[in-house]
Amino acid sequence: xxxxxxxxxxxxxxxxDYLVREVLDGLKTATVCRADEYHLPEGDYDxxxxxxxxxxxxxxxxxxxxxxxxxxxxxxxxxxxxxxxxWIAEACDSAEHFQExxxxxxxxxxLTDDFMLMATHFCLVEIVEPGTP
Numbered sequence: 001x002x003x004x005x006x007x008x009x010x011x012x013x014x015x016x017d018y019l020v021r022e023v024l025d026g027l028k029t030a031t032v033c034r035a036d037e038y039h040l041p042e043g044d045y046d047x048x049x050x051x052x053x054x055x056x057x058x059x060x061x062x063x064x065x066x067x068x069x070x071x072x073x074x075x076x077x078x079x080x081x082x083x084x085x086x087w088i089a090e091a092c093d094s095a096e097h098f099q100e101x102x103x104x105x106x107x108x109x110x111l112t113d114d115f116m117l118m119a120t121h122f123c124l125v126e127i128v129e130p131g132t133p
Contacts, residue, residue: 005049005057006058009058024067030121032090032119074119077118086098086119
């Protein structure tokens with residue numbers, strides 16, 4: 001049997017799971033990445049190239065399975081044109097808050113208004129307790 005696709009959220013350090021906790025609490029229901037890197041895996045626990053209908057395992061930074069989500073929508077978006085549905089799903093207070101948070105998280109990127117992102121929305125399917133196979 002082929003394994004499910006995987007996704008991992010990065011915090012400030014290896015012990016920072018605030019983004020995973022936001023998913024588990026139902027606050028975070030979307031994520032973004034650079035559009036030109038969307039189809040690329042980012043390590044063993046982040047496959048990239050998620051498509052609508054994919055069932056995806058979410059891992060924390062300690063490589064523990066934490067939950068399972070279903071991808072509900074995928075679309076490109078310019079950094080300067082963040083729609084309400086995206087910043088809300090990213091648990092932000094506004095489009096400006098979304099932009100500020102991503103500038104903080106991605107200091108090496110030149111996040112101009114025309115910088116392209118790929119937005120991925122998902123819904124929580126199952127919470128998995130850490131250590132549960």
